[in-house]
Amino acid sequence: MATTDVIVIGAGPGGIRAAVEADARGLRVLLIDEQPTPGGQIYRALGENVEPPSGAVDILGKDYWRGRDVIDALRASRVEYVATAAVWTVEKQPLAVGYVVGERAFLRSARHVIVAAGAYERPVPIRGWTLPGVMTAGSAQVLMKSAGAVPTGRIALAGSGPLLLLVACQLLSAGANVVGFLDSATAANRRSALRHLPRALGAPGLLAKGLAMQRQLASSGVPTHRAVTKLACVGTDRVTGIRFEAGGKAGEIAADLVLLHEGVVPHVQITRLLDLEHEWYEPQRYWKPSVGSWGESSDPRVHVVGDGAGIGGATAAAASGRIAALDVAAKLEKLTTTERDRIAATLFAQRDRDLRVRPFLDQLFRPPPEICAPSDPEIVVCRCEEVKVAEIRACVGVGSNGPNQLKAYSRCGMGPCQGRMCGLTVSGIMADERGVPIDEVGYYRVRPPIKPMPLSALAALEIDENRAAR
Numbered sequence: 001m002a003t004t005d006v007i008v009i010g011a012g013p014g015g016i017r018a019a020v021e022a023d024a025r026g027l028r029v030l031l032i033d034e035q036p037t038p039g040g041q042i043y044r045a046l047g048e049n050v051e052p053p054s055g056a057v058d059i060l061g062k063d064y065w066r067g068r069d070v071i072d073a074l075r076a077s078r079v080e081y082v083a084t085a086a087v088w089t090v091e092k093q094p095l096a097v098g099y100v101v102g103e104r105a106f107l108r109s110a111r112h113v114i115v116a117a118g119a120y121e122r123p124v125p126i127r128g129w130t131l132p133g134v135m136t137a138g139s140a141q142v143l144m145k146s147a148g149a150v151p152t153g154r155i156a157l158a159g160s161g162p163l164l165l166l167v168a169c170q171l172l173s174a175g176a177n178v179v180g181f182l183d184s185a186t187a188a189n190r191r192s193a194l195r196h197l198p199r200a201l202g203a204p205g206l207l208a209k210g211l212a213m214q215r216q217l218a219s220s221g222v223p224t225h226r227a228v229t230k231l232a233c234v235g236t237d238r239v240t241g242i243r244f245e246a247g248g249k250a251g252e253i254a255a256d257l258v259l260l261h262e263g264v265v266p267h268v269q270i271t272r273l274l275d276l277e278h279e280w281y282e283p284q285r286y287w288k289p290s291v292g293s294w295g296e297s298s299d300p301r302v303h304v305v306g307d308g309a310g311i312g313g314a315t316a317a318a319a320s321g322r323i324a325a326l327d328v329a330a331k332l333e334k335l336t337t338t339e340r341d342r343i344a345a346t347l348f349a350q351r352d353r354d355l356r357v358r359p360f361l362d363q364l365f366r367p368p369p370e371i372c373a374p375s376d377p378e379i380v381v382c383r384c385e386e387v388k389v390a391e392i393r394a395c396v397g398v399g400s401n402g403p404n405q406l407k408a409y410s411r412c413g414m415g416p417c418q419g420r421m422c423g424l425t426v427s428g429i430m431a432d433e434r435g436v437p438i439d440e441v442g443y444y445r446v447r448p449p450i451k452p453m454p455l456s457a458l459a460a461l462e463i464d465e466n467r468a469a470r
């Protein structure tokens with residue numbers, strides 16, 4: 001088997017565009033994704049779904065169907081695409097990616113890796129968030145896209161961010177019974193976002209979409225409360241509603257399903273596993289790998305693109321994927337740097353245009369401190385090991401200064417998700433308890449396997465012949 005030039009991890013718009021561009025430049029490309037179909041979060045299951053005829057209600061919206069071009073480009077390419085393949089490790093010396101497909105595990109070496117692992121929804125640890133009937137807004141959307149399933153019963157949505165608004169509108173278009181929209185964005189957020197508005201006006205299409213969604217929500221008559229605080233899901237065996245405070249008054253909405261959302265954050269498990277440099281992005285309170293304009297990371301053999309390098313949206317992800325692939329092609333001498341720069345110029349311009357709206361959105365939807373470092377001692381933080389806020393704060397009091405020590409003290413972050421769900425909150429709580437910047441506390445040290453896998457698969461690991469021969 002010839003050596004793979006580049007392995008792309010993640011088949012969202014960023015990863016697909018990177019893979020297709022690298023293929024077009026004559027590189028041998030392997031594209032790996034744990035989902036059964038390509039498209040990532042935004043274009044999930046697009047290849048399986050049928051666009052409604054014009055005039056019919058379009059629940060998922062035009063931005064979804066536009067992804068058809070991305071999927072078609074992958075199908076028309078020579079890229080080797082492996083679906084339902086979860087990356088469980090990336091080895092640095094020599095560079096190789098391990099992935100598991102069902103009962104079989106593989107290790108494939110490559111000259112370059114492009115990480116396009118995207119984003120996931122920030123955990124929203126509030127009272128009652130572990131009750132049956134409480135989900136993230138994105139997971140309700142996953143069901144709509146992949147199974148055509150629309151939730152029944154009374155639905156309340158709470159939190160903030162463009163995806164929360166989008167899901168509310170999609171549910172309304174699907175005829176779901178939305179009984180409340182609780183917006184946690186504060187007046188202070190709105191004020192500080194205003195200074196970024198002139199730049200955001202350079203991407204008027206995105207702002208117009210946001211305003212159209214606000215109008216759809218307003219005209220639906222769904223009770224909406226702004227600047228809510230003290231969110232708490234109520235119920236004993238399952239959720240029966242959500243409590244909140246707004247304008248100094250307490251309120252409660254009875255609901256059968258509560259959808260929480262406070263923005264999305266980059267997937268850093270793979271980039272952490274590779275020990276790449278990371279930086280804290282304060283406006284949205286998340287870590288992201290430090291990358292240059294071509295997506296190049298602190299390891300010259302690894303590029304990071306799309307939302308996994310900082311939240312920028314689908315079209316910016318697609319442009320950054322192509323930009324990184326051009327850089328890799330130049331490094332592997334398939335292009336001169338002059339050719340690379342010439343082809344990339346329009347992509348840079350497109351990405352810059354798409355990103356103009358980000359500082360505005362990032363301030364407007366800045367996550368509330370209480371979500372990032374909850375004070376309520378009874379809130380569960382690590383859902384896998386059921387570790388609560390009180391236990392984490394108590395561990396700090398007896399000398400556990402960072403998330404890695406905390407693992408030993410409490411098993412926090414040692415369950416099946418390997419800290420992916422609780423990592424940000426744990427660092428936030430520890431920084432708050434110690435009264436130091438979050439950078440000083442750091443993040444979990446990530447170790448393989450980053451995804452659950454059968455031990456039998458590991459024992460029978462299939463290693464590509466190029467690597468095995470070393």
Ligand SMILES: Cc1cc2nc3c(=O)[nH]c(=O)nc-3n(C[C@H](O)[C@H](O)[C@H](O)COP(=O)(O)OP(=O)(O)OC[C@H]3O[C@@H](n4cnc5c(N)ncnc54)[C@H](O)[C@@H]3O)c2cc1C
Nearest residue numbers: 010012013014034040041042087117118138306307313314
């Ligand atoms: C739940 C959710 C729903 C969203 N819905 C919308 C929407 O409707 N409209 C919109 O405009 N934006 C949406 N977004 C934001 C949008 O997804 C992104 O802006 C855009 O898709 C980013 O593209 P990307 O290629 O960087 O990553 P993604 O599209 O997220 O693709 C990343 C891919 O990497 C794969 N991956 C990650 N880790 C591994 C691993 N260890 N092994 C193998 N594969 C892996 C994932 O399966 C995924 O397919 C959503 C985000 C989330 C989190």
